[in-house]
Amino acid sequence: MLTWRSVEEWYGQLCNAAHASAQQFEGKSVGVARRIAAEQRIRNLNERTFLNNLTPTTGSHHLRLEEFWHLLDVTGAKHPLHVVARQRSQLVAPVPDPEAVSMSALFGAFSLRKREITETQELVYSVLERKQPFSSIAARESLLREVYEDFCESISILLKLQTITPNLKNVESRIWQQNAAMRLYHCTQAVSEFAVHHSNELIHDSLLPANRVQRLRSPEESGRLSLRHFLQLLEKDSGGRLLEALLESLGFKSYPLPPLTWQPTHSNLMDSYSDLEQRQADTISRIRGALDDGVITVDELKDIRQELEEEYQAEVTLIMSLPVIHSMSEP
Structure with missing residues (x-):
């Protein structure tokens, strides 16, 4: 939900x-x-x-x-x-100030983002590994919120990367x-x-x-x-x-959430999630590479955005595939 x-x-x-x-x-x-x-x-x-x-x-x-x-x-x-x-059904991210975006600041934001993604991955993995229903809707909501906020923060980094992308109009406010x-x-x-x-x-x-x-x-x-x-x-x-x-x-901008069209790659959810983790690792490597180079192309930016959207869909779909034990207070 x-x-x-x-x-x-x-x-x-x-x-x-x-x-x-x-x-x-x-x-x-x-x-x-x-x-x-x-x-x-x-x-x-x-x-x-x-x-x-x-x-x-x-x-x-x-x-x-x-x-x-x-x-x-x-x-x-x-x-x-x-x-x-x-x-x-919207994502939100702060509009970056081009004058305040520096490579050192981006490296710091990326390092924090990487840690947060890893923490969320561990949460999702622990839930899938148990193969047990969520104890309540609130418990599932909490994890979905982590995934959603991870996605918002990733889009925020992309907007900052966009400020150093040649021949690309930046978001202004x-x-x-x-x-x-x-x-x-x-x-x-x-x-x-x-x-x-x-x-x-x-x-x-x-x-x-x-x-x-x-x-x-x-x-x-x-x-x-x-x-x-x-x-x-x-x-x-x-x-x-x-x-x-x-x-x-x-000082924020919104973007539509992508529709949930992702399908598990395997009948076993753990195998599907292993594939997802690998894709997330590849995306992180691409962002890190762009930061190391100091330059990112328009095509690279679009590809990373698409990968992030697919990863978000996959995580939400996997979480939603697990049942919930309804408590007396939850209809």
């Missing part, structure tokens, strides 16, 4: 991810609140209210879109964005060069435009009351939209503009 079964479940996962990201910041959630206040990002921010909104177990308080956005911008957290994008207020406006303006174009539909489907839809015509008011309602709008947005605007405003 690559997505959550309802907006409520998706929202719960996103709240947990946002809270966990805040707790990893210096000073934890209080540190995030005080940084937002010190930089005057949100007018008249009430620290206690913000902390209540951020706490996943506080059912009567909900994060607003602007609070969620500033939390991500201040902490630089990726995991909440992964939770958002994965539900929409002028929005990222603007201040926080303008970047948030880019996101909330997209929400306002969506509300204007889909007002009748939103009211008819009872997603929002008519007076709330009317207020969303203002980008400032759109920032006060609850995070839960924002996710509901994302679900309605078949064109993906809202997700694109959110990611652009935070």
Whole structure:
């Protein structure tokens, strides 16, 4: 299962991810609140209210879109964005600054990426070797998340490699060069435009009351939209503009997840996974070779991208092929 079964479940996962990201910041959630206040990002921010909104177990308080956005911008957290994008079948990766990309930085990123891939391989191997069902859907979800985030990080390295590829136009993001207020406006303006174009539909489907839809015509008011309602709008947005605007405003770009068309190469899953490990090792060697040369061609970049996509499909398919023992709390 690559997505959550309802907006409520998706929202719960996103709240947990946002809270966990805040707790990893210096000073934890209080540190995030005080940084937002010190930089005057949100007018008249009430620290206690913000902390209540951020706490996943506080059912009567909900994060607003602007609070969620500033939390991500201040902490630089990726995991909440992964939770958002994965539900929409998208990969996410930060847009690299060409001036900040150096070979030494790429070597460091590659070394870290190699270690993380190895750790995920060991997790997948241990599951296949046991030949036992997952103890719960959550256990399988955890491993699928590792695979998804590995893929996102690999795409991030490819984007950085792309900056040193001759005769290839690099991904650019002028929005990222603007201040926080303008970047948030880019996101909330997209929400306002969506509300204007889909007002009748939103009211008819009872997603929002008519007076709330009317207020969303203002980008400032759109920032006060609850995070839960924002996710509901994302679900309605078949064109993906809202997700694109959110990611652009935070310096990220999205790419469609490849369809799961991979088929096991052997009837024995362990043999199929051995083949996969070998292919992953070959891909890592190709990336390392490109870094050693200091140059990568357009064709090499395309080939590595295709190999990464096939490896992602293979890992997900293998994980999904194993059954789950459903617990009482999981339908």
